[in-house]
Amino acid sequence: MNRSLVxxxxxxxxxxxxxxxxxxxxxxxTVACCTRPADDLSWLRTEFHVSEADLARIRELHEGYxxxxxxxxxxxxxxxxxxxxxxxGGTNSTAEVGVKLDELAALRAQCQAQMLQHFTAVSQAMxxxxxxxxxxxxxxxxxxxxxxxxxxxxxxxxxxxxx
Amino acid sequence: MKENHQFSDDPQISTLLRQARPAPELPPRFQQQVWGRxxxxxxxxxxxxxxxxxxxxxxxxxxxxTAAAIMLVAGVLAGTLDGRxxxxxxxQMNYLASVEPPAVR
Numbered sequence: 169m170n171r172s173l174v175x176x177x178x179x180x181x182x183x184x185x186x187x188x189x190x191x192x193x194x195x196x197x198t199v200a201c202c203t204r205p206a207d208d209l210s211w212l213r214t215e216f217h218v219s220e221a222d223l224a225r226i227r228e229l230h231e232g233y234x235x236x237x238x239x240x241x242x243x244x245x246x247x248x249x250x251x252x253x254x255x256x257g258g259t260n261s262t263a264e265v266g267v268k269l270d271e272l273a274a275l276r277a278q279c280q281a282q283m284l285q286h287f288t289a290v291s292q293a294m295x296x297x298x299x300x301x302x303x304x305x306x307x308x309x310x311x312x313x314x315x316x317x318x319x320x321x322x323x324x325x326x327x328x329x330x331x
Numbered sequence: 332m333k334e335n336h337q338f339s340d341d342p343q344i345s346t347l348l349r350q351a352r353p354a355p356e357l358p359p360r361f362q363q364q365v366w367g368r369x370x371x372x373x374x375x376x377x378x379x380x381x382x383x384x385x386x387x388x389x390x391x392x393x394x395x396x397t398a399a400a401i402m403l404v405a406g407v408l409a410g411t412l413d414g415r416x417x418x419x420x421x422x423q424m425n426y427l428a429s430v431e432p433p434a435v436r
Contacts, residue, residue, distance in 0.1 A: 179389045195411070197414070212426065286430065310431045
């Protein structure tokens with residue numbers, strides 16, 4: 169092979185190795201340094217520039233919300249297993265399945281309402297601008313994907329009708 | 332032979348001979364072309380192809396060190412930026428997992 173080509177390929181490989189090595193080392197170091205897995209609220213502190221005083225208030229709200237959320241989650245899980253049992257019962261249990269689905273949907277709606285209420289309370293504990301941004305972001309992150317799913321389903325249904 | 336030597340030493344005969352020799356017509360820009368060829372021959376041995384030029388450049392210690400330093404700094408910068416994004420995303424997911432139960436997703 170041409171000597172110059174070997175030099176060029178070697179230089180490219182060496183340059184790539186230097187770039188990759190420094191990239192992965194710096195990335196690992198940054199992730200290790202900036203992530204605080206023990207603190208659920210670290211994202212709020214960095215993303216919404218929440219002061220220590222506001223963060224203490226938010227932490228209080230957060231700690232108060234968690235048990236209520238866990239209680240509803242347990243109810244949803246229990247209802248889900250009831251629904252699974254009803255579904256496993258055979259084809260004559262349509263009415264019972266319908267009732268269980270309604271109850272499950274009601275519990276989920278209750279859980280979502282409680283969650284939104286918590287987001288509103290947290291947003292009010294922040295400076296107004298950050299609070300509005302937080303609320304919008306949380307609605308997008310939590311309820312947004314349901315909307316996207318329904319939207320994609322309705323698009324697909326529309327497509328089917330056109331065919 | 333002896334007679335021939337005697338003639339060649341004679342300046343008058345030499346002058347006559349030089350005048351009698353026909354001087355050929357030089358092509359246009361002959362002198363310029365000659366100097367061009369001399370300069371070309373005296374130029375440092377350039378390999379001719381861009382690949383050889385690039386290889387020669389890469390083998391220069393100052394260039395190699397500068398290029399390595401640039402790659403190192405670029406890697407550190409890109410890694411730091413990406414790491415910050417990843418840490419931000421992890422923190423966001425961590426918070427989200429603590430407030431949005433999987434049952435309602």
